[in-house]
Amino acid sequence: MKVSKPATLQSLFTLGKASLLATVLGFSFGAVAEPVEIKFSHVVAENTPKGQMALKFKELVESRLPGEYKVSVFPNSQLFGDNNELAALLLNDVQLVAPSLSKFERYTKKLQVFDLPFLFEDMDAVDRFQQSEAGQQLLNSMSRKGLVGLGYLHNGMKQFSANNALSLPGDAAGKKFRIMPSDVIAAQFEAVGAIPVKKPFSEVFTLLQTRAIDGQENTWSNIYSKKFYEVQTHITESNHGVLDYMLVTSETFWKSLPKDKREIIKQSMDEAVALGNKLALEKANEDRQLILDSKRVELVTLTPEQRQAWVNAMRPVWSQFEDKIGKDLIEAAESANKP
Numbered sequence: 001m002k003v004s005k006p007a008t009l010q011s012l013f014t015l016g017k018a019s020l021l022a023t024v025l026g027f028s029f030g031a032v033a034e035p036v037e038i039k040f041s042h043v044v045a046e047n048t049p050k051g052q053m054a055l056k057f058k059e060l061v062e063s064r065l066p067g068e069y070k071v072s073v074f075p076n077s078q079l080f081g082d083n084n085e086l087a088a089l090l091l092n093d094v095q096l097v098a099p100s101l102s103k104f105e106r107y108t109k110k111l112q113v114f115d116l117p118f119l120f121e122d123m124d125a126v127d128r129f130q131q132s133e134a135g136q137q138l139l140n141s142m143s144r145k146g147l148v149g150l151g152y153l154h155n156g157m158k159q160f161s162a163n164n165a166l167s168l169p170g171d172a173a174g175k176k177f178r179i180m181p182s183d184v185i186a187a188q189f190e191a192v193g194a195i196p197v198k199k200p201f202s203e204v205f206t207l208l209q210t211r212a213i214d215g216q217e218n219t220w221s222n223i224y225s226k227k228f229y230e231v232q233t234h235i236t237e238s239n240h241g242v243l244d245y246m247l248v249t250s251e252t253f254w255k256s257l258p259k260d261k262r263e264i265i266k267q268s269m270d271e272a273v274a275l276g277n278k279l280a281l282e283k284a285n286e287d288r289q290l291i292l293d294s295k296r297v298e299l300v301t302l303t304p305e306q307r308q309a310w311v312n313a314m315r316p317v318w319s320q321f322e323d324k325i326g327k328d329l330i331e332a333a334e335s336a337n338k339p
């Protein structure tokens with residue numbers, strides 16, 4: 001066996017001086033430039049549309065720009081959570097985030113359009129609106145705040161879950177529901193006499209488990225991947241709203257990229273989003289079925305009359321926010337229901 005000679009104090013000292021000099025001068029022996037790191041932080045699990053999209057983006061960028069760019073993905077609020085990810089983006093502590101559209105209220109009121117209850121009939125309508133001129137303009141709605149919208153990503157339609165059957169609006173009265181930080185969603189729950197509680201996504205499971213709150217609203221994929229169904233007795237298949245994302249970066253970071261690299265990164269993102277969107281549709285069905293198969297929760301299926309009662313109770317929220325969102329924008333979104 002070959003035993004390496006122990007380094008003498010003198011040789012270590014010489015090496016130490018040399019590497020210190022190299023650091024000061026900004027180079028190291030034989031080293032090539034470090035890849036630029038793009039940190040992508042998100043709050044959901046990896047087995048979700050957003051989690052998979054992020055990993056695909058990493059794979060594409062690193063295979064197309066090998067050694068030049070590296071993407072580090074931080075799921076499950078590991079790096080930043082709901083309360084600080086956008087601020088961290090503006091400080092360049094992270095370069096890419098994809099919050100739900102309900103989490104931008106501090107930066108623009110326009111995106112509140114997505115939170116209006118019973119606005120979109122299905123995900124096709126959501127997609128048509130996002131791809132329309134009005135929807136694409138919303139990507140620039142936070143440019144004055146230094147945020148660049150790079151695209152939308154689907155998750156799906158929201159369902160209510162609770163510890164009692166929510167068949168009619170009155171069933172929610174007096175119950176506490178965790179909501180995302182959106183005044184529209186708060187108004188939606190207040191419209192049925194419920195108590196909305198704004199809390200980060202990372203706290204929802206514990207709040208439900210300890211019964212600090214009675215219910216929440218989310219997509220099938222989030223309810224499944226975060227096991228909310230294990231700590232709730234009922235899920236009402238309400239499809240009353242949408243939970244989608246906007247991929248955002250900071251203007252400072254985006255502009256710092258050379259144009260050709262920026263194009264490759266954007267192209268990689270578009271392709272990763274296409275995969276995420278395909279998975280979102282599949283997962284909505286698959287995760288719904290997995291939840292039902294678990295038999296840990298009872299499904300409440302609304303009759304047309306019951307559904308209409310929820311619509312009637314919540315629809316007045318639209319006019320409450322019309323001035324802030326803009327009547328034209330609400331109409332543009334509504335018109336996406338007609339193909």
Ligand code: SIN
Nearest residue numbers: 043044100180201218
């Ligand atoms: C997410 O899907 O990013 C989280 C949604 C939530 O906060 O409920």
